[in-house]
Amino acid sequence: MSFLGGRGGNPAPSGGVNLEKVEMAVTELDTITDFFNRMVQSCHSKCISTRYAEDDLNKGESVCVDRCVAKFNDVQKKVGEKLQSRGAANAGGGSAFGSL
Amino acid sequence: MSFLGGRGGNPAPSGGVNLEKVEMAVTELDTITDFFNRMVQSCHSKCISTRYAEDDLNKGESVCVDRCVAKFNDVQKKVGEKLQSRGAANAGGGSAFGSL
Amino acid sequence: MSFLGGRGGNPAPSGGVNLEKVEMAVTELDTITDFFNRMVQSCHSKCISTRYAEDDLNKGESVCVDRCVAKFNDVQKKVGEKLQSRGAANAGGGSAFGSL
Amino acid sequence: MDFSNFNPAEQAHMTKIIEKKQMQDFLKMYSNIVEKCFNTCCNDFTTKALTSKEEACVTHCTEKFIKHSERVGARFSEMNAEVMNAQNQS
Amino acid sequence: MDFSNFNPAEQAHMTKIIEKKQMQDFLKMYSNIVEKCFNTCCNDFTTKALTSKEEACVTHCTEKFIKHSERVGARFSEMNAEVMNAQNQS
Amino acid sequence: MDFSNFNPAEQAHMTKIIEKKQMQDFLKMYSNIVEKCFNTCCNDFTTKALTSKEEACVTHCTEKFIKHSERVGARFSEMNAEVMNAQNQS
Numbered sequence: 001m002s003f004l005g006g007r008g009g010n011p012a013p014s015g016g017v018n019l020e021k022v023e024m025a026v027t028e029l030d031t032i033t034d035f036f037n038r039m040v041q042s043c044h045s046k047c048i049s050t051r052y053a054e055d056d057l058n059k060g061e062s063v064c065v066d067r068c069v070a071k072f073n074d075v076q077k078k079v080g081e082k083l084q085s086r087g088a089a090n091a092g093g094g095s096a097f098g099s100l
Numbered sequence: 101m102s103f104l105g106g107r108g109g110n111p112a113p114s115g116g117v118n119l120e121k122v123e124m125a126v127t128e129l130d131t132i133t134d135f136f137n138r139m140v141q142s143c144h145s146k147c148i149s150t151r152y153a154e155d156d157l158n159k160g161e162s163v164c165v166d167r168c169v170a171k172f173n174d175v176q177k178k179v180g181e182k183l184q185s186r187g188a189a190n191a192g193g194g195s196a197f198g199s200l
Numbered sequence: 201m202s203f204l205g206g207r208g209g210n211p212a213p214s215g216g217v218n219l220e221k222v223e224m225a226v227t228e229l230d231t232i233t234d235f236f237n238r239m240v241q242s243c244h245s246k247c248i249s250t251r252y253a254e255d256d257l258n259k260g261e262s263v264c265v266d267r268c269v270a271k272f273n274d275v276q277k278k279v280g281e282k283l284q285s286r287g288a289a290n291a292g293g294g295s296a297f298g299s300l
Numbered sequence: 301m302d303f304s305n306f307n308p309a310e311q312a313h314m315t316k317i318i319e320k321k322q323m324q325d326f327l328k329m330y331s332n333i334v335e336k337c338f339n340t341c342c343n344d345f346t347t348k349a350l351t352s353k354e355e356a357c358v359t360h361c362t363e364k365f366i367k368h369s370e371r372v373g374a375r376f377s378e379m380n381a382e383v384m385n386a387q388n389q390s
Numbered sequence: 391m392d393f394s395n396f397n398p399a400e401q402a403h404m405t406k407i408i409e410k411k412q413m414q415d416f417l418k419m420y421s422n423i424v425e426k427c428f429n430t431c432c433n434d435f436t437t438k439a440l441t442s443k444e445e446a447c448v449t450h451c452t453e454k455f456i457k458h459s460e461r462v463g464a465r466f467s468e469m470n471a472e473v474m475n476a477q478n479q480s
Numbered sequence: 481m482d483f484s485n486f487n488p489a490e491q492a493h494m495t496k497i498i499e500k501k502q503m504q505d506f507l508k509m510y511s512n513i514v515e516k517c518f519n520t521c522c523n524d525f526t527t528k529a530l531t532s533k534e535e536a537c538v539t540h541c542t543e544k545f546i547k548h549s550e551r552v553g554a555r556f557s558e559m560n561a562e563v564m565n566a567q568n569q570s
Contacts, residue, residue, distance in 0.1 A: 017489050025483070026497060031417050033505060038425045040552050041512070046435065048548055050520050052540040057547050064435045065548060069555040074440045075428045075448050082452045083420060117399050125393070126407060131327050133415060138335045140462050141422070146345065148458055150430050152450035157457050164345045165458060169465040174350045175338045175358050182362045183330060217309050225303070226317060231507050233325060238515045240372050241332070246525065248368055250340050252360035257367050264525045265368060269375040274530045275518045275538050282542045283510060 035076065043068035135176065143168035235276065243268035302384075329369065337361035392474075419459065427451035482564075509549065517541035 047064035048057070057065065147164035148157070157165065247264035248257070257265065303311055341357035342350070350358070393401055431447035432440070440448070483491055521537035522530070530538070 016487075017493050021486070022490060022493055022497075025486075025494060027413065027417075029498070029501065031421075033501070034417075034421055035424070036552070036556060037508070037512075038421060039556070040549050042425060042428055043552055044516070044545065044548055045429070046432070048544060052521065052537045052544065055540055055543040055547075057544060057551065061548075062551065065551050066555055067435045067438045068432075069552055069559070070438045071432050071435070071440055071444075072424070072428055073556075073559055075432065076424045078440075078445065078448050079420065079424050079427065079452050082449065083423075083456075086456065116397075117403050121396070122400060122403055122407075125396075125404060127323065127327075129408070129411065131331075133411070134328075134331055135334070136462070136466060137418070137422075138331060139466070140459050142335060142338055143462055144426070144455065144458055145339070146342070148454060152431065152447045152454065155450055155453040155457075157454060157461065161458075162461065165461050166465055167345045167348045168342075169462055169469070170348045171342050171345070171350055171354075172334070172338055173466075173469055175342065176334045178350075178355065178358050179330065179334050179337065179362050182359065183333075183366075186366065216307075217313050221306070222310060222313055222317075225306075225314060227503065227507075229318070229321065231511075233321070234507075234511055235514070236372075236376060237328070237332075238511060239376070240369050242515060242518055243372055244336070244365065244368055245519070246522070248364060252341065252357045252364065255360055255363040255367075257364060257371065261368075262371065265371050266375055267525045267528045268522075269372055269379070270528045271522050271525070271530055271534070272514070272518055273376075273379055275522065276514045278530075278535065278538050279510065279514050279517065279542050282539065283513075283546075286546065 039069060039072045042072060139169060139172045142172060239269060239272045242272060333362055333365050336365065423452055423455050426455065513542055513545050516545065 043065055046068050047061050049061065143165055146168050147161050149161065243265055246268050247261050249261065303314060306314065337358045341354050341361055344351060344354070393404060396404065427448045431444050431451055434441060434444070483494060486494065517538045521534050521541055524531060524534070
């Protein structure tokens, strides 16, 4: 899921910290976390009954969650391809920064 | 849209970076971005049909989006005036910080 | 509401700033703010009529808000106990970080 | 929150951070009100300007949201004071 | 925004910050599209793979969301230009 | 994620950052559960205390949310492992 492109460059030679590389990794981490949290929320809405009469996921809910994760991931890929084919640069037009 | 008040002070004399000024600008940037993103979400809910049978905004959707942006902006002004007339200081009473 | 555990350690002896202690306090502050904001949003949905024909909370809305705050707080405690009894360490299994 | 075990330098540092967060918090409440009142009050997109009905709705909605936040804040603050008291007496 | 009272060092600093924020903003739009299009288009969990109907829906939804954002951005930018003009003439 | 091209100093730095983020992530899950279970389970504001029915609902809701998150995490982690394997074999 390294959609931020290759992690730039080799390790800093003498054991120093390449701050730009670390910052890039943090952005990637935040993105994955955000993605995961949205997947949890979306699949909860799609699959988990709100009657809350028991503590366990029932069979139907469990199967639904498994498929939901697979589909959410497919949608993520599809949308990523679409955005890439339009050109990341171009897509900036729909952001606040294109408008200032 | 400089609702954060005048950007404090002149440039630092000898080419240094006035960190407080930069921080203020970043807060303003974040606020505008947040505002823009909420406008995109709200106008999407109000104007874009969820049938998704085609790739383009149709005539009705396009006109709706234009008016939606204008109205959202008007609401932003109205709310801002209301908050200002109440006094920014006072309004802090409804925040977590007034309660600690 | 110090659910982040005791604030570590004594003041730094000679008037320096113990950055770790400050960071902990900031995390606690952010958590309380987030909690407060969600309480405002949830109780607004539960209690405030969307007809908006007047400027004041009516009697029914006011009483509802008071009870809503008490219940929201109770739910926060219940959920906290549940999470604690499962072990904070364990609960990390449902986060993005357990999955990388 | 209890800053009694903070030294003066640490308290000064926290005060600056809290001031900045109050500003951000105020701006967030501002955006929340705009979003909520727009979504509730504006449903007619045959015009570009706010209708007088929409305008009145936005005004009431804003005023009520602030009063609601203040009331939640007051109750929240009472609850926290009770917890503090209970801790100090034990 | 108006950076005319920023010196070159401050402008260089802001440029770097803005570039980073553009990246984050792009990633946020990406997640928003995924969330919205998944929630709207996927309602059949009897299969693991996207059905062709769901796939077509996601494609249209993505394309429309981008065009929608661009249109909102264009209108927003016109409005800001008007405000700037009004300020400069007064 | 793959930190194989990080030197020891960089890895130590990342470990500290990840620990901090795990804490924030846990707190966010906490708030998400409170919000979701409150919104679903509490609809009776004729009383100030939680009714026994509401309390049971909150308990089940919390337990189910955690199990749900864990299941999503397990599937997510399998998927990432597959992607890694595929990359290493090519």
